[in-house]
Amino acid sequence: GAVVSQHPSRVICKSGTSVKIECRSLDFQATTMFWYRQFPKQSLMLMATSNEGSKATYEQGVEKDKFLINHASLTLSTLTVTSAHPEDSSFYICSAPSRGNEQFFGPGTRLTVL
């Protein structure tokens, strides 16, 4: 089946630094990818829709200048958390729709900001 990968799987950074998370569709092309954030014991919250060749669409309440999204190619989207702070510590998950009616999720990236 279709596979979506994320890199890194875990990252620890100091407060004030920026962190980039990559999401790749490994065996299919995706003109759209989605980014989610999940806090402990909570459900996934959709942050934004990443669009190849155009600007990302952000959900209400998500700061687009803080969470920069770049859909560089048909198989790669990146999420950059700028000037990260401890409250940005979370589990970040991406997803991509393949042909057909399925959406495949990455394994997630756990970000810890000290």
Next chain:
Amino acid sequence: DAKTTQPPSMDCAEGRAANLPCNHSTISGNEYVYWYRQIHSQGPQYIIHGLKNNETNEMASLIITEDRKSSTLILPHATLRDTAVYYCIVRVAGGFKTIFGAGTRLFVKA
């Protein structure tokens, strides 16, 4: 997309069938019912989806009521590895923006 309601948690004995209900009373005619599950610290995994007919695959069965206002996901022989949070989602075909509710936390016990 329509909203879904699921019980917050359920228990199931290992080897028995796990029946997870979902209410989606405001579902539209062109919306599908999808089920995903999330094992701790992993990304969600697709399980099954359907429009109005019952569906079965190697993982589970999906039973959708005739009025489509509710559905049940059935894991026929639950194992300890099926312990996870199960999410029921309704979504139009091709509308891949997926909004997650709280889901049902299934505990499979030995």
